[in-house]
Amino acid sequence: MKKKPEKQYVIDVLAEESWRLFRIMGEFVQGFEEMSDIGRAVTIFGSARFASDHPYSLLAEKLAGQLARSGYAVFTGGGPGIMQAANKGAFEAEGRSVGLNIDLPREQNPNPYQTDSLSFRYFFVRKVMLVKYSTAFVVFPGGFGTVDELFESLTLIQTEKIKPFPVYLVGSDFWSGLVDWMRDRLIGDGTIDKDDLNLFKVVDDVATLPEEIESYYRNVNHGGFSVP
Numbered sequence: 001m002k003k004k005p006e007k008q009y010v011i012d013v014l015a016e017e018s019w020r021l022f023r024i025m026g027e028f029v030q031g032f033e034e035m036s037d038i039g040r041a042v043t044i045f046g047s048a049r050f051a052s053d054h055p056y057s058l059l060a061e062k063l064a065g066q067l068a069r070s071g072y073a074v075f076t077g078g079g080p081g082i083m084q085a086a087n088k089g090a091f092e093a094e095g096r097s098v099g100l101n102i103d104l105p106r107e108q109n110p111n112p113y114q115t116d117s118l119s120f121r122y123f124f125v126r127k128v129m130l131v132k133y134s135t136a137f138v139v140f141p142g143g144f145g146t147v148d149e150l151f152e153s154l155t156l157i158q159t160e161k162i163k164p165f166p167v168y169l170v171g172s173d174f175w176s177g178l179v180d181w182m183r184d185r186l187i188g189d190g191t192i193d194k195d196d197l198n199l200f201k202v203v204d205d206v207a208t209l210p211e212e213i214e215s216y217y218r219n220v221n222h223g224g225f226s227v228p
Contacts, residue, residue: 027120031100031129034118038133041073041098042213045149046082046140046170056140056171057082061089063138063206068095070210075100075130078118082140084111091115100126127152136166136213138206141174154199158192166216167200168209175202 044064050057064074064086074090076083078099090097091113099114103121110117120126131153139150150169156162169175179202186192203209 024122024125027122027125028128031118031120031125034116035098035129035133038073038096038098040071040135041075041096041133042067042136042138043075043130043134044082044086044138044140045077045142045146046086047142047146048077048079048081048083049143050081050085050141052085057085059170059206060140061085063209064089064097065093065095066207066210068093068097070214072135072210072213073098075134077102077126077145078110078114080109080111082142084113087111087113100129102126131156131162134165135217136168136209138168138170138209140170150200154196157199158196164199166213168206169200169202170204170206172202172204 044060046056046060060082066089067074068090073096074086075098076086078087078101083099087097087099088111096116097114098116099110099118101110101117101119102123103119110119118129120129127149130149137150137153139146150167153167157164157167169179179197182192182197187194187197
């Protein structure tokens with residue numbers, strides 16, 4: 001096969017990068033336009049791999065229903081597992097159930113419990129949308145994606161790139177090892193401050209979360225939460 005001249009190759013690469021930039025811009029524009037009227041919203045993160053009858057799935061479904069009845073839209077990543085459970089809870093409570101789906105080769109098929117559904121090619125665009133329109137994050141047990149979203153939000157709050165908002169980690173059995181590691185290694189080695197552990201709260205009972213989130217904003221409590 002005859003090779004392209006070097007100059008033509010460079011032009012083709014630049015054109016491909018330019019079109020990628022337009023796709024990224026298009027996803028941002030679509031997200032901003034379709035979510036501009038969302039109002040108050042809580043994002044629920046968690047594993048895509050839990051079955052619908054898993055205890056954490058049932059807990060996410062219950063919480064999402066409570067949030068919807070309290071006037072909050074519920075955001076998820078739009079897929080199965082915890083995401084589907086949360087969308088189902090909000091949907092069946094006749095609330096606004098938003099799925100911000102990501103195109104993946106495996107696992108990520110949009111669940112059927114969405115009143116609003118957007119699809120993204122780029123993870124970082126989806127994360128911007130979740131942070132921009134969320135009133136609080138509730139993080140159930142999950143894998144790499146869930147942990148990535150958790151630390152992204154904590155980094156943005158810690159560095160004051162966004163206004164602080166409540167971040168809950170649901171399931172002390174699941175998260176306690178990570179919290180211990182942060183306390184022992186990150187604080188111990190001086191890579192974060194002790195007060196940074198107040199940026200989130202570990203909970204097992206989710207029944208009071210809608211009231212706590214509402215109270216947080218009524219009292220403008222920017223001091224964060226205390227970790228048990």
